[in-house]
């Protein structure tokens with residue numbers, strides 16, 4: 058599409074900076090649930106929703122708030138009082154479900170998880186962390202160090218002692234044949250077994266629905282059962298809501314709420330779409346945990362006025378327009394529609410999801426073998442048909458990932474499903 062730019066990209070940027078598509082896309086603008094590339098092609102965006110744009114592309118309310126704030130000052134410093142930061146923290150604390158909540162803003166999900174791990178290790182005086190197999194938590198030394206997805210973490214030599222727990226993935230592995238109850242019991246036994254052989258971990262970090270891992274969910278209540286085991290031993294639960302927060306999963310505002318029977322997590326991290334494209338991330342935790350650092354700390358660019366203004370406007374839009382309800386309704390329709398497509402396409406093994414977070418697992422027809430090459434081919438075909446989707450999974454990346462902006466309409470859901478059906482059939 059833009060060979061010159063691709064060549065220049067390759068010449069100066071790292072080889073490991075992942076790019077989608079054989080002919081990589083250059084997106085130049087967006088509106089609502091659509092984006093356009095440099096050649097003027099229009100795409101329905103079924104993936105931007107978790108990448109950057111939670112509500113809608115070029116949302117006028119966010120553009121106005123950013124423009125007005127930019128016209129006054131982009132950022133002063135977090136060493137001075139910062140009204141938009143206080144206001145967004147108040148809203149997030151109130152929405153978090155965590156009692157006596159304190160919020161610290163960062164610029165990314167990686168940095169949010171880094172902060173959560175710093176808090177947990179300091180609070181518990183332990184650098185042992187429990188994490189889920191196949192998880193993804195970011196790119197820094199510590200976040201990679203608790204990332205179980207081998208495709209993203211092979212060269213990490215993190216100083217954290219990380220132990221990986223079963224439970225995030227159900228499609229494959231030793232527990233795949235078990236029903237919900239048996240699966241939960243087996244994972245709890247696995248956790249207890251690990252805890253019997255280790256010294257006092259600080260925390261368990263887990264995504265309620267694994268994002269990069271291919272949108273796989275454990276049975277509802279798994280983390281509630283884990284929480285009980287952890288809390289008996291004083292171990293904290295960190296929920297990484299970087300992909301699942303703000304109502305995307307439809308039934309719940311936070312992904313952890315499907316596991317909230319025994320109470321909220323001790324720490325929640327968030328990022329990605331809350332700024333609708335502006336770099337907003339953060340950590341929310343009980344005051345006792347947040348305040349356990351006994352030295353001053355600061356983030357120069359975490360909580361800039363302009364990103365906080367974007368977050369406030371975006372969150373207000375999301376709540377006023379009940380986009381959680383929209384994710385539940387339109388996501389439910391889309392899930393149903395894709396399941397009926399799957400019944401007619403032999404290499405679709407499973408369509409799973411919650412709200413507007415839907416995974417389509419591909420296998421070689423008639424077998425249980427992952428089909429990463431089919432996933433890549435479907436991505437290319439969908440793009441040729443005018444639809445952008447994502448892919449993910451374990452080592453083999455054989456799941457398609459669908460996460461549109463949360464304002465997706467029924468007509469757009471139908472249109473996207475039809476393009477995806479054609480792409481699946483052609484591969």
Ligand code: PMP
Pocket residue numbers: 164165166167168170193194195196264268269297298299300328329338
């Ligand atoms: N946690 C999860 C669950 C994520 O999906 C990601 C990003 N894919 C991150 C953390 C890291 O976020 P960022 O890329 O903003 O650093």
